[in-house]
Amino acid sequence: MATSAIHETEHQITVSAEPAAVYAVLADAGTWPAVFPPTVHVELLSHDDHEERIRIWATANGKPKGWTSRREFDRERLRIRFRQEKSSHPVAAMGGEWIVEPGSRGSTRVRLTHDFRAADDDSASVRWITNAVNRNSEAELAALRRAVESPGDRLMTFEDSVTVRGSAAGVYEFLHRADLWHERLTHVAAITVTEETPNLQLMEMETRSRDGSTHTTTSVRVCFPDHLIVYKQLRTPPLLSLHTGRWTVRPDGDRTVVTSAHTVGIAADRVTDVLGAQGTVAQARDLARKALSGNSMLTLNAAKDYAESRVGAGPR
Incomplete structure (x- = not known):
């Protein structure tokens, strides 16, 4: 069987930051959900x-995908090579390299290369991947560029928890069946969940505020039965530039502790549009925390009631 053709791309950008600072962001993949829009x-x-x-887990053309990669670090030359061990259809194979190059006057050029093969060398798949x-x-x-040129942008992280006199499985079931x-x-007010790959969900939700108004968010959720669901909003409320979160379900003796955690960034350029001419980032942070914590507690308490109602009920 003939091997499908290899396709190559290269993208680059120049940023106003030292090469070491740029390389540090690229090397720390754990922070990518808060840095790179496609990464969930x-x-x-x-x-x-x-x-x-x-x-x-990330989005590709708006669709959630997951894969495993091996990364090799060359810290002296400021390069990171990557290769997918198991790709997600329609990708048959993919790899590439981050190349960080010192520029003039403290600037840095970053080059991102990719090489890939499409499944069955199908032309439609090649276009989709490209x-x-x-x-x-x-x-x-x-x-x-935003991350290294504006490192002062602060994220806010907070969490809420409840203790449940019920099983972790019951709590997780409630959270998973969004x-x-x-x-x-x-x-x-309304919700649509698509799960083409087991435990990888694309969710569009219309949320009702206390004043009766609604806003729509789109999220990708990665589910780890029966203990963890992580998510990232691809479409956020107007005040937020970033919203990632996680539902953690932890057995504790004959009880279960369930926690909702949020990490959010405020869209500073939208504050006055939403809160009026006198609105401040501090007010926006306070409003976001109250709204998200309020909704989290509604969900946590509903999950608690659901799990506790199933105790001793037997199979259903």
Whole structure:
């Protein structure tokens, strides 16, 4: 059987930052969900000074995908080579390299290369992959520039927890079946969940605020039965530039502790549009925390009631 053709791309950008600062962001894949728009979640599988294996979940042309990559570090030359161990259809194989090059007057040029093969060498698949690589590469390089040129942008992280007199499985089931939330949660006006790959969900939700207004968000959720669901909003409320979160379900003796954690960034350029001419980033942070914590507690308490109602009920 003939091997499908290899296709190559290269994208680049110049940033106003020292090469070491740029390389540090690229080397720390665990922070990528907060840096790169397409990246939803990264799981570190193994790591040493020379290479690492990571599991990545990200969007490609708006679709959630997951794959495992091996990365090799060349810190002296400021290069990181990567190769997918198991690709996601329609990609048959993919690899590439981050190349960080010192520029003039403290600037840095970053080059991102890719080489890939499409499944069955299908022309439609080649176009789909090329579009995804181009879109994600441009988004990642622009986000990298923002991250290294504006390191003072602060993220806010907070969490809420409840203790459940019920099983972790019951709590997890409630959280995993988000497609039923519009029936079970008063603040969810409508919801659509698509799960083409098991435990990888694309969710569009219309949330009802206390004043009766609604806003729509789009999220990708990565589910790890029966203990963890991580997510990233691809479409955020107007005040937020970033929203990632996780639902953690932890057995504790004969009880279960369930926690909702959020990491958010405020869209500073939209504050006055939403809050009025006198609105401040501090007010926006306070409003975001209250709204997200309020909705989290509604969901946590509903999950608690659901799990506790199943105790001793037997199979259903």
